[in-house]
Amino acid sequence: MTENALVQMNREGNVMLLTMNRPERKNALNGEMYAALAAAIEQADQDAAVRAIVITGSGDAFSAGNDLADFEKTGEVAVSPGAAFVRTLLHAKTPLLAAVNGMAVGIGVTMLAHCDLVYVAESARLRLPFTALGVVPEAGSSMLLPAIVGHRRAAELLLLGEFFTAPEAVEMGLANAACADDQVLAQTLQAAAKLASLPAGAVSETRRMLKENFGAALEARVEEEFSVFARLLHSDDAAEARAAFREKRLPVFNQ
Numbered sequence: 001m002t003e004n005a006l007v008q009m010n011r012e013g014n015v016m017l018l019t020m021n022r023p024e025r026k027n028a029l030n031g032e033m034y035a036a037l038a039a040a041i042e043q044a045d046q047d048a049a050v051r052a053i054v055i056t057g058s059g060d061a062f063s064a065g066n067d068l069a070d071f072e073k074t075g076e077v078a079v080s081p082g083a084a085f086v087r088t089l090l091h092a093k094t095p096l097l098a099a100v101n102g103m104a105v106g107i108g109v110t111m112l113a114h115c116d117l118v119y120v121a122e123s124a125r126l127r128l129p130f131t132a133l134g135v136v137p138e139a140g141s142s143m144l145l146p147a148i149v150g151h152r153r154a155a156e157l158l159l160l161g162e163f164f165t166a167p168e169a170v171e172m173g174l175a176n177a178a179c180a181d182d183q184v185l186a187q188t189l190q191a192a193a194k195l196a197s198l199p200a201g202a203v204s205e206t207r208r209m210l211k212e213n214f215g216a217a218l219e220a221r222v223e224e225e226f227s228v229f230a231r232l233l234h235s236d237d238a239a240e241a242r243a244a245f246r247e248k249r250l251p252v253f254n255q
Helices: 031-045 081-091 107-114 141-149 151-160 166-171 184-197 200-211 215-233 236-246
Strands: 007-012 015-020 052-057 061-063 096-100 103-105 117-121 125-127 177-179
Touching (some): 007 031, 015 031, 015 184, 052 184, 061 107, 081 107, 081 215, 096 107, 096 184, 103 107, 107 125, 107 141, 117 184, 177 184
Parallel strands (some): 096 117
């Protein structure tokens, strides 16, 4: 990969580091970037020498979520690059870790539910602003998030969509630990290296059994979310919400 690739791939021993690289847009994911990230995960997942995959962001953000400008161009949601990326997360066999180095919004948070280990920078702020944008959560988060943080907290996060902090993410179980900003990637890579050093069969089977707690029900929920998301995406409410954001009346990214 070149230095200006949308997703940089760097191999460190048996660990593959994937860096979302669109810092001028806070690593917001558009169709091209979704495709690049899915391809990078698939490439690493098919490499038998890669025993752990770490995802992080360049600059001062993990990901600002789906690029809102891309919303306007989205046609059939279920066959979009974003949907393909979600299915890649769902079916990845290699352990996934996240080093959340800054702001995480929308898909930047819901992808964490598919990661086995998550480390968050102390200054990071996270948000799930789906209802404020006139749509519903994606990536199976309407099922995964209640299982991770409990129904009441999930309802608060998904319905009210307010910012929450790194310590709160740890307290509710969405992250393993909050780290000093300049140490979050190092700590995540250290955990990934430890995971990669363990017997591969034991790690793989343990991970498989953990994921089978949801099984086909999670895949069905992911597809249902795509369907409802698509129906609401082009509604008058969603269009008004996006217009409000563009006019800075909707503080999706501001605290």
